Amino acid sequence: MKTKTALVIIDMQKDFVLPGAPMCVAGGMDALVNIKRVLQYFREESLPVFHVIREYRADGSDIEITRLQGFLTKESYCVPGTEGCEIVQGLEPLENEYKIVKNRFSAFMNTELDFMLRRLGIQTIVVCGVQYPNCIRTTIFDGVALGYQVILITDAAGAQTEEIARANIYDIANIGVECVSTDEFLHNTN
Amino acid sequence: MKTKTALVIIDMQKDFVLPGAPMCVAGGMDALVNIKRVLQYFREESLPVFHVIREYRADGSDIEITRLQGFLTKESYCVPGTEGCEIVQGLEPLENEYKIVKNRFSAFMNTELDFMLRRLGIQTIVVCGVQYPNCIRTTIFDGVALGYQVILITDAAGAQTEEIARANIYDIANIGVECVSTDEFLHNTN
Numbered sequence: 001m002k003t004k005t006a007l008v009i010i011d012m013q014k015d016f017v018l019p020g021a022p023m024c025v026a027g028g029m030d031a032l033v034n035i036k037r038v039l040q041y042f043r044e045e046s047l048p049v050f051h052v053i054r055e056y057r058a059d060g061s062d063i064e065i066t067r068l069q070g071f072l073t074k075e076s077y078c079v080p081g082t083e084g085c086e087i088v089q090g091l092e093p094l095e096n097e098y099k100i101v102k103n104r105f106s107a108f109m110n111t112e113l114d115f116m117l118r119r120l121g122i123q124t125i126v127v128c129g130v131q132y133p134n135c136i137r138t139t140i141f142d143g144v145a146l147g148y149q150v151i152l153i154t155d156a157a158g159a160q161t162e163e164i165a166r167a168n169i170y171d172i173a174n175i176g177v178e179c180v181s182t183d184e185f186l187h188n189t190n
Numbered sequence: 191m192k193t194k195t196a197l198v199i200i201d202m203q204k205d206f207v208l209p210g211a212p213m214c215v216a217g218g219m220d221a222l223v224n225i226k227r228v229l230q231y232f233r234e235e236s237l238p239v240f241h242v243i244r245e246y247r248a249d250g251s252d253i254e255i256t257r258l259q260g261f262l263t264k265e266s267y268c269v270p271g272t273e274g275c276e277i278v279q280g281l282e283p284l285e286n287e288y289k290i291v292k293n294r295f296s297a298f299m300n301t302e303l304d305f306m307l308r309r310l311g312i313q314t315i316v317v318c319g320v321q322y323p324n325c326i327r328t329t330i331f332d333g334v335a336l337g338y339q340v341i342l343i344t345d346a347a348g349a350q351t352e353e354i355a356r357a358n359i360y361d362i363a364n365i366g367v368e369c370v371s372t373d374e375f376l377h378n379t380n
Contacts, residue, residue, distance in 0.1 A: 061288065061309055062302050098251065103302045110300050112252050112293045119251055 003123035003149060006048040009035060010107055010129030010139060012091050013053055015077040015084035017130065022077040022084065025130040027158025027165060034156035034182040035128050036090050041186055048120055049097040051087060052107040052129070052139075054078045062103045106138035114146055124149040126185070128156035132168040140172055151178045153185050193313035193339060196238040199225060200297055200319030200329060202281050203243055205267040205274035207320065212267040212274065215321040217348025217355060224346035224372040225318050226280050231376055238310055239287040241277060242297040242319070242329075244268045252293045296328035304336055314339040316375070318346035322358040330362055341368045343375050 012035065015021045017028035042049050056063045058079045060071045071077070078085050093099055102111050117125065125148050127140055136157050143150045152172055159165040173179045180188065202225065205211045207218035232239050246253045248269045250261045261267070268275050283289055292301050307315065315338050317330055326347050333340045342362055349355040363369045370378065 057288070059286075061306050065309075096249075098247070103305060110302055110305065112300055115293060115300065116251050119255075 004121050005124040005126060005151075006050060006117060006120065006122045007038065007042040007126050007128070008050045008052060008107060008113075008139065008143075009039065009091060010052045010127065010135045011054050011131070012051075012088050012129050013078060013084065014086050014088055015082075016054070017088045022075045025158050026160045027132075027162075028130045029158075031128065031130060031156050031158035032088060032090065034153065037182050038126065038128060038153055038156050038185065039091060041189065042126075043094070048122065049093070050100055050107075050113065050116070051091070051093045051097060052100045052102055052111075052113065052135075053085070053087065054103070054135075055080050055085060055101045056103065064104065102135075104138075105134045106142045107135065108139060108142040108146065117148070122148070124151060126151045126153060128153045130158045132157055132159035132165050137168055137172065140177055141175070144175055144177065149178075151180065151185065153182055154179050155181050194311050195314040195316060195341075196240060196307060196310065196312045197228065197232040197316050197318075198240045198242060198297060198303075198329065198333075199229065199281065200242045200317065200325045201244050201321070202241075202278050202319050203268060203274065204276050204278055205272075206244070207278045208274075212265045215348050216350045217322075217352075218320045219348075221318065221320060221346050221348035222278060222280065224343065227372050228316065228318060228343055228346050228375065229281060231379065232316075233284070238312065239283070240290055240297075240303065240306070241281070241283045241287060242290045242292055242301075242303065242325075243275070243277065244293070244325075245270050245275060245291045246293065254294065292325075294328075295324045296332045297325065298329060298332040298336065307338070312338070314341060316341045316343060318343045320348045322347055322349035322355050327358055327362065330367055331365070334365055334367065339368075341370065341375065343372055344369050345371050 016023050056078050060068050063071050100113050107113050140150050206213050246268050250258050253261050290303050297303050330340050
């Protein structure tokens with residue numbers, strides 16, 4: 001990679017990834033296998049890693065309006081201190097990696113992510129995690145809007161169905177984002 | 191007060207307020223006495239309270255560029271887990287009150303504060319804390335820009351000198367912000 005690059009892993013928390021979890025994304029576990037490989041590469045290269053996670057206050061005061069009722073009346077999730085809010089096994093952040101808490105879909109929306117990427121001189125972000133139509137897509141679109149080159153690792157991100165994933169990859173590629181598989185990414189960088 | 195109102199207390203942490211602290215604001219302790227009275231009113235009226243605090247990662251990766259060198263080479267402050275990062279005695283948040291972490295001057299900049307005020311239907315924010323030229327002022331200007339009515343409690347906010355405080359109150363009053371003392375505020379609301 002020619003420009004300074006950071007890895008952005010999105011919402012790989014137990015509540016979103018583990019089978020049977022309240023907000024389980026069907027494609028999350030498949031993505032996990034590949035995210036681990038990408039993460040290992042960034043660690044070996046000593047490149048910055050950002051673990052972006054979702055947190056909601058237990059009273060729902062900071063959750064999206066469309067999720068509020070279900071959160072309060074059915075099942076809550078991503079509440080700090082609960083097990084479901086934790087990052088899944090195998091992706092636990094190292095001490096020199098950054099954790100960014102977000103309340104909305106985009107990892108850039110009202111978070112310090114952009115401040116920190118700028119400080120590090122990052123020009124390219126590599127995006128993976130869950131899920132395609134929401135957090136992956138909004139983060140990528142905001143990243144491009146803010147001037148970052150973005151690489152999406154297609155099989156290191158998950159959706160509820162393959163069809164949803166494909167439709168989103170199609171749109172994301174169309175705005176000029178490099179969409180590659182984990183194998184292609186690791187091959188290109190070596 | 192005719193509109194739904196929330197209290198926003200800014201940066202009343204040990205590192206900013208206690209005498210001898212790394213970033214001590216000289217007027218902080220005087221403000222503290224009055225902030226306690228305002229806070230008591232909001233608690234008695236069951237009105238929402240937001241404790242906005244500053245946090246910096248220990249490696250300085252999220253601190254303002256102008257503070258970075260001093261933070262890394264002289265003395266760090268507001269690092270989560272350190273005592274200096276804690277809210278001062280007498281203002282400890284209750285369980286139903288909100289804590290908002292910010293990395294920049296304005297309490298609105300890349301935080302969830304605006305999301306949460308909107309959700310609560312807040313139209314007026316009452317601002318106090320430290321310090322006048324930086325966090326108090328930028329929060330007030332952003333608050334007005336975002337469409338909130340803003341009340342500044344002049345003697346519940348602090349600066350390094352009275353002169354700085356006066357100059358800022360002058361400018362803040364000039365954009366249409368209600369600037370009242372704690373006595374006036376408590377008298378007007380009863």
